[in-house]
Amino acid sequence: MYRTAAKRLLGAGLTTSRLLRSTIIPSSYTSNLCTSSMGHTEFSNQSGPTAAGEGPRRKPRPEFEEEQARVLSASLRHVARLGWTEEAMMAGSRDVGVSPSIVGSFSRKEAALVEYFMDECLQLLVDRVDSGLDLQNLIPSERISKLVRVRLEMQVPYISKWPQALSIQAHPVNVPTSFKQRAMLVDEMWHSVGDGASDLDWYVKRTVLGGVYSTTEIYMLTDDSPEYRETWEFLDDRVKDAFDLKKSIQEAKYFAQDIGAGVGKSFQGLMNGVMQTMSTRGGRSSSSF
Amino acid sequence: MALRLLSSRRRLGSIVLSYRSPLASLHSHATSFGFQQVKEEEKSKLVSNVFTNVASSYDIMNDVMSAGLHRLWKERLVGKLSPFAGMKHLDVAGGTGDVAFRIFDAVNSVKRRALRKVDEASIEETQIYVCDINPNMLNVGKQRAAERGLSDNRSLVWVEGDAEALSFDDDSMDGYTIAFGIRNVTHIEKALAEAYRVLKRGGRFLCLELSHVDIPVFKELYDLYSFQVIPNLGELIAGDRDSYQYLVESVRRFPPQERFAKMIGDAGFEKVEYENLVGGVVAIHSAIKL
Numbered sequence: 001m002y003r004t005a006a007k008r009l010l011g012a013g014l015t016t017s018r019l020l021r022s023t024i025i026p027s028s029y030t031s032n033l034c035t036s037s038m039g040h041t042e043f044s045n046q047s048g049p050t051a052a053g054e055g056p057r058r059k060p061r062p063e064f065e066e067e068q069a070r071v072l073s074a075s076l077r078h079v080a081r082l083g084w085t086e087e088a089m090m091a092g093s094r095d096v097g098v099s100p101s102i103v104g105s106f107s108r109k110e111a112a113l114v115e116y117f118m119d120e121c122l123q124l125l126v127d128r129v130d131s132g133l134d135l136q137n138l139i140p141s142e143r144i145s146k147l148v149r150v151r152l153e154m155q156v157p158y159i160s161k162w163p164q165a166l167s168i169q170a171h172p173v174n175v176p177t178s179f180k181q182r183a184m185l186v187d188e189m190w191h192s193v194g195d196g197a198s199d200l201d202w203y204v205k206r207t208v209l210g211g212v213y214s215t216t217e218i219y220m221l222t223d224d225s226p227e228y229r230e231t232w233e234f235l236d237d238r239v240k241d242a243f244d245l246k247k248s249i250q251e252a253k254y255f256a257q258d259i260g261a262g263v264g265k266s267f268q269g270l271m272n273g274v275m276q277t278m279s280t281r282g283g284r285s286s287s288s289f
Numbered sequence: 290m291a292l293r294l295l296s297s298r299r300r301l302g303s304i305v306l307s308y309r310s311p312l313a314s315l316h317s318h319a320t321s322f323g324f325q326q327v328k329e330e331e332k333s334k335l336v337s338n339v340f341t342n343v344a345s346s347y348d349i350m351n352d353v354m355s356a357g358l359h360r361l362w363k364e365r366l367v368g369k370l371s372p373f374a375g376m377k378h379l380d381v382a383g384g385t386g387d388v389a390f391r392i393f394d395a396v397n398s399v400k401r402r403a404l405r406k407v408d409e410a411s412i413e414e415t416q417i418y419v420c421d422i423n424p425n426m427l428n429v430g431k432q433r434a435a436e437r438g439l440s441d442n443r444s445l446v447w448v449e450g451d452a453e454a455l456s457f458d459d460d461s462m463d464g465y466t467i468a469f470g471i472r473n474v475t476h477i478e479k480a481l482a483e484a485y486r487v488l489k490r491g492g493r494f495l496c497l498e499l500s501h502v503d504i505p506v507f508k509e510l511y512d513l514y515s516f517q518v519i520p521n522l523g524e525l526i527a528g529d530r531d532s533y534q535y536l537v538e539s540v541r542r543f544p545p546q547e548r549f550a551k552m553i554g555d556a557g558f559e560k561v562e563y564e565n566l567v568g569g570v571v572a573i574h575s576a577i578k579l
Binding site: 064067098100102 | 577
């Protein structure tokens with residue numbers, strides 16, 4: 001509901017990229033539980049879409065968060081070699097000119113790096129869409145395909161270490177954040193496609209796209225074809241299935257209703273039979289109770 | 290760990306100002322020796338006497354008073370620090386070396402793993418400096434190092450010094466810890482300023498200290514334990530009731546978690562947080578210098 005709700009609340013004047021910038025960035029590497037910044041009374045807040053309503057008057061972020069962001073950004077350059085690990089983060093901190101001790105202050109260390117990357121990719125995707133990724137001439141299923149492809153291509157430089165990132169995201173401690181990031185990603189994609197629905201369909205659409213995205217992501221890990229051609233074919237197939245799925249779900253519903261009616265009748269018949277048997281038996285041997 | 294159930298983190302939202310002005314309360318710390326009032330100049334000498342007396346039984350008493358929990362607290366402290374190979378670390382008021390040994394172990398076990406991945410010139414010597422104002426405490430520490438076979442190890446360096454006037458260079462340390470020591474310093478803000486001075490950019494400050502309990506019933510139990518049981522234990526085991534009376538009183542006089550966190554922030558540190566362990570009996574304050 002993020003962008004659609006925001007639009008409804010604040011009107012069309014709101015630039016959605018600014019909105020996302022303020023809501024995304026705090027989620028990943030501010031430790032939500034208890035970060036307190038002395039000497040700074042303003043937190044980068046998470047109060048939701050209303051945060052960035054006033055354009056240029058965005059609240060300044062506490063300095064340590066910027067420093068942490070800088071370290072994480074520098075660390076990404078070392079990920080291909082060192083993986084999503086503390087070593088990469090320490091190398092990144094040395095690049096920025098800060099003591100590697102700062103790595104100890106990240107609340108979930110490697111997870112912070114992965115989450116930062118996910119946020120950066122989402123921001124990049126939003127920027128690409130805003131700056132005119134050509135979607136107008138495509139039908140919805142092709143638009144979805146293109147968006148997923150654009151997003152997955154951002155992971156190509158890190159593909160050798162991406163399984164590690166996935167396993168980090170799957171740790172129970174990290175699941176809430178990674179789930180939220182993926183939910184926002186999927187929401188963003190549907191929104192870019194032009195879907196403004198906010199009824200029950202919303203959940204179905206996002207779940208389905210989430211599934212498509214995840215399976216394609218995993219498929220990409222084992223794909224050796226030049227420029228990941230096979231992955232994109234896989235993606236197109238899945239998207240097509242997903243769009244057919246919508247029809248299939250409707251059909252399945254009707255089918256179930258019919259079946260239910262049939263089963264219900266036969267169940268009732270069964271129960272009647274049972275009651276009759278019990279009453280006759282009971283009449284013959286009432287003393288057995 | 291059972292501790293996790295009781296540990297809670299608090300946000301520094303609205304700061305509850307005490308009825309005394311901040312300056313007055315700092316001054317009162319400088320002139321308080323437990324619940325007694327003393328002259329500022331005398332306080333450090335009195336504290337020194339306390340620790341000269343308790344040095345030899347310091348570790349045993351810690352175990353008895355905290356039922357062994359102090360080990361878990363120190364583990365948590367070192368865990369939060371996340372030591373790494375090549376680190377320059379300063380442990381202040383760490384006389385008997387508890388924290389220093391733990392950091393040493395952490396680094397050397399991590400180092401072996403990390404060596405496979407570590408890059409070029411970052412295999413510098415890890416240096417852990419243990420600084421204490423009291424030579425007796427340092428001697429106990431050196432003895433323990435000898436027992437572990439570490440007396441010739443270049444990583445551990447035992448230095449006599451004052452937390453309020455450290456002999457180390459500016460911007461030279463990656464980490465600074467002070468475990469159960471800042472309470473005994475005469476001028477807390479000076480110690481904090483020194484910590485800020487010696488830390489590098491990005492360096493972390495970690496302080497483990499006995500702190501204030503607010504939980505209703507538990508607070509009474511804790512007070513009872515502190516004032517009735519501990520001085521008696523001190524007399525029984527260490528033969529020194531007065532030192533332990535000073536100890537429990539000094540805990541009460543030390544600023545509570547929020548105010549201490551504010552002091553840390555005032556010294557220039559960023560991202561000041563604290564974590565209560567055992568409902569507030571112990572608190573770990575952490576901060577970064579940027």
